[in-house]
Amino acid sequence: MAFIWIIIMLISIAALIFADPSAVLSSMITGANGAVSLALTLVALYGIWLGLFEVLDGTGIADKLARLLRPVVRRLFKGESAETEKYVSMNISANLLGLGNAATPMGIGAVGSMKRGRNKAIATTNMIMLVVISATSLQIFPSTVISMRAAAGSANPADFLLPCIAATVTSTIVGIIGVKLLGRLLEKREAKKDRKRATKTYLSTDLSETAPTDVTLNVAGKANDRKNDFMLNCDPLTSKALNGHAPNESVSRGSGETEKSL
């Protein structure tokens, strides 16, 4: 992201110096203005959807939806807490319905919930999966394009729907396969490094602070998460050490199903 951004900025400003130097600031202002007015619109939209989500959460529908989508979500996002699964399933449902603006706050919530208990600033495979799934679009019914085509005088505004759905499905499938393959490939490479690090952390962590039950639950969740075979075989205390200071809440909530799925 950072790299692409700086490249685009450098190329564009360099080009404008020769073409039209005064346009640099004015187009930056246009862009920033656009961002601010978009942000204002989005505050209103997010307010509506986050408000609805809170109501939804209170009624227990969100949990039901999460349970309904669990088989799919579980397969795509291994070893996440119940809270994450709830956010992810809300995100996916909103995306499917074409409510991109409702999906965004759920996506932010999902990433935040995945981040909890990890102190690395590197995206996990599950986070990448979420971004790739959302970015390749799950929308079955592209209402914006249809209404634009109708406005432009199309004889059959929905004429492109079949190829469009094919394109959406293809891109999402390619994305999912890509994440799974790359994730596995890179994790194998990381596993060696991790094993060294694990023994180091094990030696340096205070083991007395957690109750034994929590430790076993952590093993179930964590082992599932990392997909590394060696994690399954390691003893509970090492796993606790690896997990750092994961909040007990998310661990105990997700634990029942995690053990089953193991």
Place this chain on the structure above:
Amino acid sequence: MTIYIVPLIFLTVLGISFLRKKDAYSAFVKGAGSALELMAGVLPYLMAVMIACELFRTSGASAVFSGFMSPALETVGIPGELSELVLLRPLSGAGSLSVLENIYATYGTDCFIGRCASVVYGSSETVFYVSAIYFSKSEVRNLRYAIPLALVAAFIGNIVGCNLCRLI
């Protein structure tokens, strides 16, 4: 049909909340209250992305790039006229929408190019926006292979969609 989705969602959720005797009002206020805080975190990223996108367009760099891209796109079955749309779609929703409008005005909506353009716009999302926003509230800064992979996947989708347009 789609116009009923949103009203029905709200009706169902609020109805169930009422029937279960939950305090929908306080819950809604609590949820809506987090919107401003959320946006405060998102705004800087939004600005960075949109400023870069605007510069990219006004500088003519995007036109030059899409000029280079056209022949390559043609070989995989995407009309070369769509190169600017393909290039801008992952960057900016508003920017690519105006390009789409332009294509409709120039070539019409129902010809091959118009339908391909609809597919390109309809089948993918603003990859950069999604990536920036989803991570804006967490300290995660290294997205690893997320963006390149999403771009490649969306592009493969475009190829499939446009070639299908040719057949159907």
